[in-house]
Amino acid sequence: MRKLKNSELNRLNIDQFKDTTKIPLIVILDNIRSLNNIGSVFRTSDAFLIKKIYLCGITAKPPHKEIHKTALGATESVDWQYVENTTDLIKDLQSEGIKILSIEQAESSVSLEQFKVVKGETYAVIFGNEVKGVSQEAVNLSDQCLEIPQYGTKHSLNISVSCGIVLWDLFKKIKFKS
Template sequence: MRKLRTIEMHRLSVEQFKEAHKLPLIVVLDDVRSLYNVGSVFRCGDAFRVEGVYLCGITACPPNAEIHKTALGGEDSVDWRYFENTEDAVRELHDKGFFVWSVEQVEHSTKLQNIQSMLSQMSTDDAHAHEGYAIILGNEVKGVKQTVVDMSDGCLEIPQFGTKHSLNVSTTAGIVIWEFAKAFLTE
């Protein structure tokens, strides 16, 4: 096997990306403090063509050299918005008809391995049709704020089997966005 050269991968230009069909998913960052995590979320969002990223609270915004270090231009292709507080972002998403999940360990959470069947059921049930979906990822230490969890339509949890109780924000983003991509992307 031979590794492909970049030119052989036929990646989209930023302009083509902006016009391309998107995964109906918005990633919301609730007080994420690490600029490298923010950049990684943009890069992952670019890889799977998410609809957008909402940056909330203390979460830094582009342009920023440290965000760019891990985003590698994803901050230019993926649409983003800033909200002073996450609750305003959630209200807007609900007003637009989005189903909003916090990614957090809570009572009665939906285990991530069950999301495929849930999304399939939601997309075929007209009574529960949504314009899109949003996932909220929280602060590296405190997680998603309880007020934001309370506003969410549900919570997703990634099952873990080791000694640690959580994953890094950027790792979590990649895992959860991939599950949505499997359900929606056909190319």
């Protein structure tokens, strides 16, 4: 077995990526403080054809060398926008018919593997601050909370890890739903 070279991966260039149909999934970053986490979310969002990323509150915006370090150019491919107030954004998206899913441990949260996507629905997933999580105000406005099942001694995952798990799971459910 031989590892493939980058030239053999048939990756899209930025123009091709921009023209490619995205899945109906939006990412909202609610007060993310780590520039490396922000860059990682961009890179993961590129991998799974995410429609758009919203950066809210204290979440830093590109261009920034620390974001670029982990995004590896994904800030150029993935559509993004800064919106200062997360709750205003949630209300705007809901008025467009978009379902808001907070990724948070909360009363009545649904375990990620149990969540079923609805064909034709657009979802926005909110990832919260590394210490405080998704703000209570955002949770209150959300249509649902999804929780990543965890079976060890820790109670949380790094936001970039959470993003990878959630986006892959939802990508599969949306893209390959019969």
